[in-house]
Amino acid sequence: MKLQGNTALVTGGRGGIGRAIVARFLKEGATVFAADLSEQGSLAAHDNDGSVFVRMNVASEDEVKAAMAQVLETSGQLDILVNAAGIEIEKTIEDTTLDEWNQSFAVNCTGTFLTSKYALPLLRAATKSGTTASVINFGSYDGFIADPGLAAYCATKGAVHALTRAMACDHGPEGIRVNAICPGYIDTPMLQSFFTGEGSGGDGKSIDDLQQAVRGVHPMRTYGTPDDIANLVNWLASDEARYASGQLWVLDGGLSAQVQQMKL
Numbered sequence: 001m002k003l004q005g006n007t008a009l010v011t012g013g014r015g016g017i018g019r020a021i022v023a024r025f026l027k028e029g030a031t032v033f034a035a036d037l038s039e040q041g042s043l044a045a046h047d048n049d050g051s052v053f054v055r056m057n058v059a060s061e062d063e064v065k066a067a068m069a070q071v072l073e074t075s076g077q078l079d080i081l082v083n084a085a086g087i088e089i090e091k092t093i094e095d096t097t098l099d100e101w102n103q104s105f106a107v108n109c110t111g112t113f114l115t116s117k118y119a120l121p122l123l124r125a126a127t128k129s130g131t132t133a134s135v136i137n138f139g140s141y142d143g144f145i146a147d148p149g150l151a152a153y154c155a156t157k158g159a160v161h162a163l164t165r166a167m168a169c170d171h172g173p174e175g176i177r178v179n180a181i182c183p184g185y186i187d188t189p190m191l192q193s194f195f196t197g198e199g200s201g202g203d204g205k206s207i208d209d210l211q212q213a214v215r216g217v218h219p220m221r222t223y224g225t226p227d228d229i230a231n232l233v234n235w236l237a238s239d240e241a242r243y244a245s246g247q248l249w250v251l252d253g254g255l256s257a258q259v260q261q262m263k264l
């Protein structure tokens with residue numbers, strides 16, 4: 001059990017990817033706080049998995065502060081922070097309202113900023129025993145290359161990538177490692193709403209046809225699962241990754257490695 005004796009906080013911890021991370025951390029022996037807007041998060045059902053639920057809007061400074069106080073009071077420590085809460089608005093900039101733009105940044109960027117800011121004193125204290133503490137942000141391959149119709153989302157993820165590097169530089173000397181995971185297509189409620197939403201470019205195709213087409217453009221001919229992401233998160237959280245910091249870890253089945261083949 002790689003994370004025995006560690007305490008972790010996972011934002012978006014009741015979402016598709018967040019839940020898989022929470023489950024993996026629990027399996028590895030950590031005490032886990034799952035923070036989300038509601039107990040159910042993005043999925044319909046929730047089994048009591050042994051994590052501690054924290055109701056928290058990552059964009060609210062007061063709620064983030066209160067959540068950190070709860071972690072400290074309940075567990076007395078924090079070694080791992082995963083910033084997985086996120087939203088996706090499927091529009092071009094022309095169709096995106098200012099409110100939608102601001103909301104995208106409030107959750108995806110400001111949420112990562114606020115949660116990290118108020119976790120830092122706890123993470124710093126955790127390094128006193130000579131081990132490293134770990135922050136894992138969620139970027140996206142959309143922070144490097146763009147899906148059509150996801151303008152605000154792409155911009156927020158590019159900002160999270162830059163913030164990740166800046167945090168790694170500032171807090172590495174304190175023993176705090178900061179990395180971002182940049183998933184491609186991962187099968188979660190966010191991906192399913194992408195398939196049914198305005199930004200998918202489906203042009204009247206059925207969802208099944210669209211999913212098949214998306215699988216087909218991946219070199220690995222499939223998209224990923226939340227457990228694929230949890231495997232990498234688990235490694236980055238553990239002391240096996242003690243020398244890994246400041247990096248953007250793309251996990252996308254090879255999607256961003258290729259040029260789309262032209263049919264001449």
Ligand SMILES: NC(=O)c1ccc[n+]([C@@H]2O[C@H](COP(=O)([O-])OP(=O)(O)OC[C@H]3O[C@@H](n4cnc5c(N)ncnc54)[C@H](O)[C@@H]3O)[C@@H](O)[C@H]2O)c1
Nearest residue numbers: 012014015016017041042057058085086138140186188190
């Ligand atoms: N699924 C993918 O294909 C994919 C690809 C690239 C990046 N990502 C990123 O991975 C992360 C997790 O995505 P997912 O696919 O699990 O999405 P999801 O929609 O299943 O889960 C996101 C969770 O975040 C929570 N959340 C939203 N706003 C919040 C807020 N203000 N405060 C607290 N919690 C909030 C939601 O309630 C939900 O439970 C996101 O940052 C997303 O951008 C996902």
